[in-house]
Amino acid sequence: MSLELVQDYANYWAYIVLMMIGMFAMISKNNLIKKLIGMVIFQSAIILFYVSTGVKEGANIPILSHDEVHPAHHGDDHAGDSHDAPHDKPHHADAAALDPARFSNPIPHVLMLTAIVVGVSTLGVALAIVQRVYTDYGSIEEDEILEQIRPGAHD
């Protein structure tokens, strides 16, 4: 177990440990809300793993500075919105190319941004179901609910 191996993959191991904690909680906990907390932990670990695939060593955040968006053209003044009138073609030839290794990969960020908001909506639906279960059975502990559904039959 060399040090490079540990340094390269230690983050992935931490995410897998988090995933397993969440999965264990979802299966084995008795309380319904603890199960949902396990679901939140599981979801967060997966989103962590996904975003970490876009990390690059020594890279900057994926937001360009003003000079990079409007590179200096020859003989062209760019004050405000005068880009689009006659020459609206992209000026590839006279602008310095951006090095992709300088910026973090934006695609995982985009996908996980929506995943987080959708995750909280799903948590809301799950909590609504928990409230209905509490209204109908009077308890949110799984064994007490099973007692009422199948009296006397232990799992």
Next chain:
Amino acid sequence: MIWQFDLILLIFLIGAALMALKARDLLVSAVILGVFGFLMCLLWAEMGAVDVAFTEAAVGAGVSTVILIATIYQTSRKSKD
């Protein structure tokens, strides 16, 4: 990526996850889940994903904690395990 910072944050994260699941009082679990959300936000800000960190701070550590506490208020606060 500063590996010392990463290591400390990940250890805190795993500790917070374990404590949220072990607490007997559900309100304590909800608040520790809020701490979990903030630690995730820090981790992503350190990884360079600032938009994701912003969203997680607003959603995970804000709205998610509040709706969990609202449900705990309407159901029960004690947990057997």
Next chain:
Amino acid sequence: MTSNPMKLVALAAVAVTGILLLSATPDFPAWGDPQSPASTSAMSKHYITESRFETQVPNLVTSVLADYRGFDTMFETVVILVAGLAIIGILRRPFQPGPRKVDGKKEPDLIQVVTCRLVVPVLQLFALYVIAHGHHSPGGGFQGGVMLGASFILMTLTGGLPATLARLPEQRALFLAGLGVLIFAGTGLLCMMLGGNFLDYEVLHRIMPGTGPVMARSHSMLIVEIGVAFTVCTIMFSIYAILSSRGEMRGGL
């Protein structure tokens, strides 16, 4: 005890899955490697290098979210709307059998009310700024919408649910949520009616005075972000209002 078999099963499942996943990690690229397959894909390179010429938006995440991957974002917004509708379907019922929680009427606390009055205007103004400035700084529709929803939740926590419902009634909230999705899909349909593909913003420069195809993309991104913000804000508030009062919209936290 009855829960012990379940704990053993869970432990076995977790152990097997965990060992399988851990043994697969040496196949991953090293963490933070700039040469990993995800970081050197042609699509990622195109988005980073060409987005400034094709959309004139400095924030790469916003340009990928609202323009290059606009179709995904539209359906995520629909999912959020459907989740709100599902919660209404589960908890809003005409009668409520079962154990009821008696809400004691409590006085609004003076410190909370004054703090709310100071904080909420600033919070809402900042949320609108985040939505509008999403092109140049971290932000955009989702973040600003959640902050707006959180400001309404703050008003509910300090002033009580009936006072906030007087400002944002449930029907108006649902209408705004649907309007948000309609804005997004409507922009796409408008592009189709003008001859382009669905959500192909370049053709909109014919109806926007004074812009070319590139700036039309930048402006349309702002329009769809506003639609997303409408939906996210109202659904976050509705989720909280219904969950905290168990569907009755009378008392609650």
